[in-house]
Amino acid sequence: MVPATASKRIPVVDYLVIEGEPHLEANACVACGALYFDRRNACARCGKLEFTRKTLATTGSLRSYTIIHRAAPNVPVPYVSSVIELDGGGVVKANLVAAGTDPEKIELGMKVALTTFPCGHDEEGTEAVAFGFVPA
Amino acid sequence: MSDSVWIIGTSMTKFGRYPDKDTVDLASEAALGALDDAGTTMADMGVLAVGCLLEASAMLGQRLQKQIGQSGVAVYNVANACATGATAVRTALLAIKAGEADLGLAVGVEQMGKAGLLGPAGQARSKPAGYTPSGRYGSVMAVEGILGTGLMPGVFAQAGMEYASRHSGVGFEQFAKVAEKNHAHSTLNPLAQYQKAFSLEQVMGAEMVAYPNTLLMCCPTGDGAAAVVLCSGAKLKSLGLDVRRRAVKVSASVLTSDPYVESDTAQPDVSTLTKMAAAQAYEAAGVGPADLDLVELHDCFATAELIHYENLSLCEAGGAGDFIDRRGPWRDGQTPVNVSGGLISKGHPIGATGVANLYEVATHLRGEAGDRQIDGARVGLAHVIGLGSACAVHVLERAAS
Numbered sequence: 001m002v003p004a005t006a007s008k009r010i011p012v013v014d015y016l017v018i019e020g021e022p023h024l025e026a027n028a029c030v031a032c033g034a035l036y037f038d039r040r041n042a043c044a045r046c047g048k049l050e051f052t053r054k055t056l057a058t059t060g061s062l063r064s065y066t067i068i069h070r071a072a073p074n075v076p077v078p079y080v081s082s083v084i085e086l087d088g089g090g091v092v093k094a095n096l097v098a099a100g101t102d103p104e105k106i107e108l109g110m111k112v113a114l115t116t117f118p119c120g121h122d123e124e125g126t127e128a129v130a131f132g133f134v135p136a
Numbered sequence: 137m138s139d140s141v142w143i144i145g146t147s148m149t150k151f152g153r154y155p156d157k158d159t160v161d162l163a164s165e166a167a168l169g170a171l172d173d174a175g176t177t178m179a180d181m182g183v184l185a186v187g188c189l190l191e192a193s194a195m196l197g198q199r200l201q202k203q204i205g206q207s208g209v210a211v212y213n214v215a216n217a218c219a220t221g222a223t224a225v226r227t228a229l230l231a232i233k234a235g236e237a238d239l240g241l242a243v244g245v246e247q248m249g250k251a252g253l254l255g256p257a258g259q260a261r262s263k264p265a266g267y268t269p270s271g272r273y274g275s276v277m278a279v280e281g282i283l284g285t286g287l288m289p290g291v292f293a294q295a296g297m298e299y300a301s302r303h304s305g306v307g308f309e310q311f312a313k314v315a316e317k318n319h320a321h322s323t324l325n326p327l328a329q330y331q332k333a334f335s336l337e338q339v340m341g342a343e344m345v346a347y348p349n350t351l352l353m354c355c356p357t358g359d360g361a362a363a364v365v366l367c368s369g370a371k372l373k374s375l376g377l378d379v380r381r382r383a384v385k386v387s388a389s390v391l392t393s394d395p396y397v398e399s400d401t402a403q404p405d406v407s408t409l410t411k412m413a414a415a416q417a418y419e420a421a422g423v424g425p426a427d428l429d430l431v432e433l434h435d436c437f438a439t440a441e442l443i444h445y446e447n448l449s450l451c452e453a454g455g456a457g458d459f460i461d462r463r464g465p466w467r468d469g470q471t472p473v474n475v476s477g478g479l480i481s482k483g484h485p486i487g488a489t490g491v492a493n494l495y496e497v498a499t500h501l502r503g504e505a506g507d508r509q510i511d512g513a514r515v516g517l518a519h520v521i522g523l524g525s526a527c528a529v530h531v532l533e534r535a536a537s
Contacts, residue, residue, distance in 0.1 A: 010267050010269075011276075012275060012276055012279060013274055013275045013276075013279065014269055014275075015274070026401075034396070035398070035401065037273060038272035039272040044396045044400070063298060063301065064295075064297040065297055066285065066290045066293035066294050066347055066348075066349075067344070067346070067347035068281070068287075069346065069347070070344075070346070071253070071280070071285070072253065072280055075280060075281030076281070079281060081285040081290050081294065082284060082294075083294055083298065083399070083402045083403065084402075089398075090401065091401050091402045092401060092402055093283060093284035093286075093402040103308070108300065108301035119277070119282045120264070122265060122266050122267045123266065124265075126267050128267055132283075
């Protein structure tokens, strides 16, 4: 029997899979292999209609970043926004965590690995889970 | 079909903040100024295109007509992000090229006030009752600050840092030098929102917004308008000598959108469509980057200007850092860039920007830019980019004389 108060977890976006080893999934165009994190009506590259879910690597490299000091209300600063090139394909935007906020210590091109962290609770007690990357 | 299109009148308001005026006041001032400059009136215009991002769905063009002249001609209300103004110009230009009109008026205007950070997620997060995945990403909340940033200072910072990751000699200091230059240039432009020079140390020491962009490396929000009167080559021959002498040829007008690139999944790529637009514009105009006497390009952030040096082929591949280090884009350098002060200091009322860039280039080509005149300017280029994306490049040439 499942207790009524069992804590539930939900990924903050549907391309994050949190069961088992957390990882990202993409919609891959069956015809050309182009990857998308959002729902697509047709492939932006080749125009074909068929997609399949593809598991992406949990490792990659730091393609770019910025350190945000001025943000929208309720967003804690400073934090590091980054563009990550995943090993084996896929480019994703996420926070770079546990790397500090000193630009002298953040190395472009460095190896990173996926991590997850809680990013909020709703009034029913469900925990939202986000992903970020840490220096590998 | 018209063989050529010319700018015969142009005007812009000083950029700044006008709490006592409305959008139509600003648009009227620029429109009437451009018509007067061309020695013509609304009664002669065969087409009107009005660019305004925030009021494009509110019949702004028709509201403008009611203040400056209603004649029943086609009116286009145009929105295309930060390329809105340039797209309005191109809309009027296409009507002339198609032979539907001999004369056309294009106006760009925006009234933003102090808008703060721009972007789809710039507002406060609300407290959720229950998480429900929604939208194309199946998200349960706004993810700004959780999955990176989508706000403009950070997006363009990441674009610049990607360039820095691929090319040596590009870092915080090179990006800051761009803003140092544009603030210095703006001191000569009475129409700029700000006209104050800052040292490189002041630029780098200012409040950090999104590393490497400090506050002095980000364009302000503001209010303003600009306008151009366009004329077909055939019609121009029937106009007076003074109009013909001051006419500026639109040698290329190009608009591009994003082709597919893999990194679109992270953020829009502002470089590829700019390179495409530049290549098409140089081809159409029959000029090359070395022929340009001045360039007004879309420096919404200092990081953006630096990468556009390469995107517009103003420097060698990988050479943008060296280009600013050796003062190539300063007004006395190899290719003067943003002698108006650029968006960073002249200001960026979104819809006005792409028309104001043409005002700036045309004014230099006419030899009428006063203290900031680039002597002997014959050919200039104006570039804007709206994130999402739309890129417009226009090449202008002085009338042969």
